[in-house]
Amino acid sequence: MHSVRRPPAMRDVAHLAGVSHQTVSRVVNDHPSVRSETRARVLAAMRALDYQPNVAARTLATNRSQTVGLVTFDTTLFGPSFMVHAIERAAREAGYFVSIASARELNVPSVTEAIRRLREQAVEGIITLAPVAAAWTALGRSLLDVPAHVPIVGMGIDVHAMPEVPMVAVDNAAGAGLATRHLIALGHRTVHHVAGPPEWPEARERMAGWQAALEAAGLPVPRALPGDWSARSGYAAGRALAADPAVTAVFCGNDQMAIGVLRAMHEAGRAVPGAVSVVGFDDMPEAPYLQPPLTTVRQDFAELGRRSMHLLVTQIATGVRQTGQHRSAPDLVVRESTSALAF
Amino acid sequence: MHSVRRPPAMRDVAHLAGVSHQTVSRVVNDHPSVRSETRARVLAAMRALDYQPNVAARTLATNRSQTVGLVTFDTTLFGPSFMVHAIERAAREAGYFVSIASARELNVPSVTEAIRRLREQAVEGIITLAPVAAAWTALGRSLLDVPAHVPIVGMGIDVHAMPEVPMVAVDNAAGAGLATRHLIALGHRTVHHVAGPPEWPEARERMAGWQAALEAAGLPVPRALPGDWSARSGYAAGRALAADPAVTAVFCGNDQMAIGVLRAMHEAGRAVPGAVSVVGFDDMPEAPYLQPPLTTVRQDFAELGRRSMHLLVTQIATGVRQTGQHRSAPDLVVRESTSALAF
């Protein structure tokens, strides 16, 4: 009976190459001071043994985990799911692993728990997609407990609630302004709004941008209808809107809710864009193929993911906490769900 | 100048509680043989110091990382993004962290690289959402390199290519059969199909189920149109289908492609379901709000995520490699995009 098959360790490589395990370590870490002939021998031994470094041991010795944590809430939403993808890509390119912790619910204990899990894993930094102001309070508290500052980036967070945390997001207010002014320019006397949940800063910012654009144009500001980002909630709001003949233009907080509004209008016999114009937000890949193709505000999720990762890596490398907002400019994509007001 | 703030280690807790670090370890790991009074003292000390165990050290000592790896490809697709979420939930409940590694592309080197990254992290098991047969060959090779069998679960993999890997998936062929027979029962003389990429086993299984149902009914099997899961590709296929007046029923490989088909039909003036019936696959949350509300095959993604995690945990715990297919039964959800053939 021969020895148990155990993954080869550094010492095995060293033995085979006839050097000390330290030299192997140097080769692994690209330390300059290794004779190239020695290096070649070590590399050959590594290949021969199919050596794989043990991250746990390295983490223990260096106190660096090479891992960043991602706090998510609902990755089934179009935006967040796209971000997860973009962040993973960016992390890999920067040499980091990504570990996910999703918050069960949108409240303080859930987010605190998610952060605790991540910290327990000794992540070097945290990117969060958790959207709630209350959650940010929890995050803030958690951070205060941490001896060294944990590098962190918040995507779509409430900057007022957490000014000390750098944030990356699309300029929601500007995007909402784009959409609203587009509708106003088309001759609509006012624009109605189906909003996302008020707990989400994105939702509040879009609402604020919509309202500001209306006020700037001297137009009345109707009550916004509440939604939860889902097509279902958009449909419910759309039914209410469709019942009011005065409604001719609707700006939706996201594309999914716009889908619901489109459906409700269709059922009520109100043609889009003939009788009412509809604008969404996000520009999901399906938007051009809806009925009618949806005019919407595009945000570049991949770019946002890359920027937040870059910001995080910078903080990790320099050890200095960044702050401030990093906003990317949205574009209005005009398709067929909007048209001039017909008298 | 006082000492550097370093996270409290087990020894600090031990010191404060007046016990050995060993006793602290026992308390942390719920070892039974600790006097409850001692345990209380230790717990108090842990709380006082806000002690957090160091996973790296534990991993090093136990050779268990408490982490499962997730190989993904495109998490922006509805199905995969939902799975990621379900898997994370299930993993947390089972006491595991989840680390993501996405394959850059659908080929052997990319998947091998993703697996290498995961193994380097010493994950205790791997769940993969990577769909390609070729990728599975790579995975198979990687596995052969591993001294001990790495517990693994493939979601939606090609069972023929990798019979030794347990797989979890919806019964795609059955779902396609449901859809196709529904259309046949409605009087359609044949059913056309917009297929997903042939590299995806799901796509092939759905195509096979569609074909089998047609053949069983003694109906002609038209050439399937190629798609890539996107609404854009569905639209392209839909234009071709709309140009052929003989087409009265279309089964799409997923809902997103169905959206494109719906649009193409509308543009061509072919009413759905008046002139042509359309069925999707997945039942995405927006399906009920499309124009018209989409008849589709529902799969329970959350359930699939839970099952695969359960299977993985079982393998990790027992150390025995499972095999075989674990299929969940899909449901047909009939909405308004299908109707009886009108002569």
Next chain:
DNA sequence: CTGTTAGCGCATTCAG
């Protein structure tokens, strides 16, 4: 340029 010596924080023997 290379080897030696110490830990990193924890769990796992084995003694008491």
Next chain:
DNA sequence: CTGAATGCGCTAACAG
């Protein structure tokens, strides 16, 4: 029921 010793695999000083 509790403590002391040992090592997990690696990096970081320090020597040579």
